[in-house]
Amino acid sequence: MSDETARLIEQTADDLFSAESEGARKALAEGAWPERLWQIFAETGLAQAALPEEAGGAGLAAGLAVLRAAGRHAAPIPVAETMIGTLLCHRAGAEVPDGPLTLYAPPAGALAAQPAVREDIDAANLPRVPWARIATVLAVGAPGHGLAFLKPSDVVEGANLAGEPRDDVAVSGPPDRLHPLPPEVDGFALMAIARAAQLRGAMEQVLAMSLRYAGDRVQFGRPLKRFQAIQHYLAEIAGEAAATGAAVDAAAQAPNGFGFAAAKARASQAAGTVARLAHQVHGAIGYTAEHDLHHWTKRLWAWRDECGNEAYWWQVLGAHAAQGGGAALWPKMVAASGSAVAETAGATVSSEGEGR
């Protein structure tokens, strides 16, 4: 993908989400599906951005740029779920259904007996599936079990802290369709990197709002930004956002399970710090429902725990790092970032993500 194409895609996404998200959030809060935002999103083809170029997309990095913009503007539609669902359909050789998609993708450790994707399934209850009330529900299971198109028998509506739909889905009867998925494709890790990209975008917005407020608000006869304590909070927010962004970009450049795990862990860790300091900068006004800050800080608090929180991914990474002893640590670190010496290049984390 050329840099120019990448910029164009990100700009298109940013323009759309910037213009439409606020109204769409109001619609969602009143219980309506943000049809208009969804329609434009679907028409622009942004949901296909993460597909490889030969499949009509622009690659994972472009998809993550779209998700960054979605996070930046708190776009209240299933951008990540539809994008990763589309990518999984492509990898499984399945036709992509029209309309929004969502994905039930449990962590690799919980895959041993995943009833949702067995052909002989008779009943399953899938908790907290994003947007299941409106989306086609896909599910991935253990390697070799494939990608299932589920037929929900009941959907109980719920929400995350930010009011984004997270529904409990009851399934009875076998899936509509079941497509084999290459064993190296890890749907849970792909959702994790997607959430990390959204977290990154949300952190950028929180930083921008904090900078603006610190410049406008006057106390003790000077703007907040003239206080060194505030300056250092802002520097720390910027540092946390930058570390998150660097990890996401590195994982996009060298896509593997190690990078996805590290990026989501770093993003989830940063989210709490960024939200805490932003509220400290904003004072009481930032704690109101009227002020916009909470649209983003609630997403930070919700998304950091979705698709594996930092502790989950730390354990995955730690278990991987510990294999091979101290001498293997450095080559493993280098290989994970894609700048590898040939003979150590095989040392990627066991939960492989999307191949290059």
Place this chain on the structure above:
Amino acid sequence: MTGFDFPPPAMPPGTDALRAEVRAFLTESHANEGWRPDSDFGSDWSASFSRTLGAQGWIGMCWPRRYGGHERSALERYVVVEELLAAGAPVYAHWVADRQSGPLLLRFGSEEQRQTILPRIAAGECYFAIGMSEPDSGSDLASVRTRAERTADGWRIDGTKVWTSNAHRSQYMIALCRTGPAGDSRHEGLSQFLIDLEADNVQINPIVNLAGKHDFNECVFEDVAIPADRLIGQEGDGWRQVTGELALERSGPERILSTFHLFAALVEAAGPGPEPRLAEAIGRLTAEFYALRAMSLAVAGQLEKGDLPEVEAAIVKDMGTRFEAEVAETLRRAVPVEPVGVGGSANAPSLEAALGASVLGLPSFTLRGGTNEVLRSIIARGLGVR
């Protein structure tokens, strides 16, 4: 959008082969020389290692061939340097000269300075000290009071520099001196000078650090006369020059790798199947290191393009030095060993000694090359709030 991006650079072709070459060299060197792996400034002062490295072409890598350099990219240099640091190789002797003094002379030095000094640095024979801090000028570098005054045939320098690492075993210092009024910005009237520590009449007094090591010094200039051609760059441009030098000092892999030998020791001690709490602690460091290395590499990519990313470098050093401290803290919590210091025990196992050296070294990590508080102020300026 607000904030700072660290775009991953494309590594030049041949990087993997270069990395393999450095690893093979280090394996052999360690087997033959038996150096003790440590951080860049904790490692042994080894002129022989520096000369061997120079002969390999791994010092002054990015400089023009006519000055003894090898015209490699900043990213190739990054690969060599991070491999040296990750192995804990004894790079201390040539470190400052290779990282910042040589590049400074290349950019601002006279043709004669370049021709006489750079090839010796690149050969691993010529070492530099940094003459910035003074007794009354630490973080507030613009307040330096060491004066350089013009004389009939050169300059006369009066003042005192402190915390001058390795002045007692380096050939040169680059000293930041006041040559004129500070002006409203406080950044005017500063100039940099090349000081010959062997020939010029500088008193070098040791300052022993809390670990009992003689690393830094007090350097007293009393009517030290130096020739006119020792001025580096333009008179009055010292602040601009020193700012560029600090960007080089702050952004390198040594700001994230100083305790990597302890990280490896932690992983080694944990064994292949650590219990979940220990795995979590290791994983936390792993994720942080992944992000930091990406940031540090991105800065190298910006240097390669000719940018001098001062703010990004400050972010890397602020977060990187805190990570380095966290490695030591994680190790001591996870593996019950007691750190041993100088004189603690001649029989101390290496892990105890390495942890002891780090515990005693850690306070300096977040001070040298700019305190983390100064770095955050630089970041705040980059955000437009200062």
